[in-house]
Amino acid sequence: MTHPRDTPVTVVGAGLGGALMANHLAHAGYPVQVYERRPDPRQAGISEGRSINLAISVRGLHALQEVGLDRAVLDQSVAMRGRMIHSRTGELSYQPYSRNAGDAIYSVSRGALNLILVDAAERHGVGVHFGCKCTGLDLETGLIAFEGNGPPPAPGGFVVGADGAFSAIRARMERLDRFDYSQSYLEHGYKELTLPAGPGGAFAMEKNALHIWPRQSFMMIALPNFDGSYTCTLFWPYKGRCSFEAVRTEAEIVETFEREFPDAIAKFPDLVEQYQTNPVGSLVTIRCGPWYVRDKVVLLGDAAHAVVPFYGQGANAAFEDCTVLSACLREHADRATAFREYYTSRKRHADALADLAVENFVEMRDRTADPKFRRKKKLERRLHGLFPRWCLPLYNMVTFSRIPYDDARTRARRQDAMVRRVAWGVAALAALALLLSVSAILS
Helix, strand or coil, rough: CCCCCCEEEEEECCCCCHHHHHHHHHHHHCCCCEEECCCCCCHCCCCCCCCCEECCCHHHHHHHHHCCCHHHHHHCEEEEEEEEECCCCEEEEEEEEECCCCCCEECHHHHHHHHHHHHHHHCCCCCCCCEEEEEECCCCCCCEEEEEECCCCCCCCEEEEECCCCCHHHHHCCCCCCEEEEEEEEEEEEEEECCCCCCCCCCCCCCCEEEEEEEEEEEEEECCCCCCCCCEEEEECCCCCCCCCCCHHHHHHHHHHHHCCCHHHCCCHHHHHHHHHHHCEEEEEEEEEECCEECCCCECCEEEEEEECCCCCHHHHHHHHHHHHHHHEEEEECHHHHHHHHHHHHHHHHHHHHHHHHHHHHHHHHCCCCCCHHHHHHHHHHHHHCCCCCCCCCCHHHHHHCCCCCHHHHHHHHHHHHHHHHHHHHHHHHHHHHHHHHHHHHC
């Protein structure tokens, strides 16, 4: 059996998944070198306007805890225990995520989290090389080439492709026979805005909530930052009445925000400048397979399964990849077997998450302001309180447990079917009781 110290690993991508996987591998004894196309954010600064804030939950925290980084991340996060819904008239409605007081998701800056992971990797002896673009990969030998100032990768090990949704590593794998690949874009894009902190770092809105302005065909959300500011994200269609195409001028921006987000507009001192300066990003779902080539190359995170951000699980799923891949490498001496087990154990759950994320977009955008939806959620929480083992809301299973995504979806469907049968049964009994009462009166 080859010892990890004799197996050099090249990680392509120093984003969240790549940097955490480098930590996991280093802790296991592998010599690791990470190559990243972008410049070092510690020198170039963290870019704003392109990266949706993160909500870290149980799955992500578990993967961080495995390498001793959960506390460092929590120390720079803000707990969110529910949704705060903002109506067009400025009325607020709070929807807790769970009956359990301790359940929360944690808002953290993507840039701050990335720096924690990169710094930790370097402390554990990982070489991290920025400004290095992948220019070639031989899938037969695992030999890889980069353009930039980094040292040449060591031969004889394997490559981890963690270079994002438009992965250069996956692009090379797509040329293989029987490699499946698909991508689909939403008709919506996103634009980030920063709502600054108040005097002394005060939060301008409820601190421990994810804020949503649901408007059916579009929405805005806001996540609290550790410094008292909020990262707001507009999810608007590219075309239409209220869209990125239709809202461009200062007058159009102000008129739209006054009409749709009246309680928020005064909190943006530079709304027009931000809106006109910050870019519009696309929202893509990517599915592919298999995620590995023999014992030479393996994919994780967005390179393997990019999802839209509406379940807050993109980073959590990438971190869970690190947990599962690390476990497979420990359990299987043959690396090809480890990669195959990792892929087969993760693929259907990644596909399920992709579906759940799109479905949750519709929920957040269209249903959170609907009184019927609110009553349904209240009933779910009540049933969960009465039967905590039998009735677990889907959101709780996805966010506050490590139940695999597809298993959670299947269980939720069974629960919904059972609740419907019970409801019909109760209605039938009530109707029968009424009928008997009427018959008794008439007789």
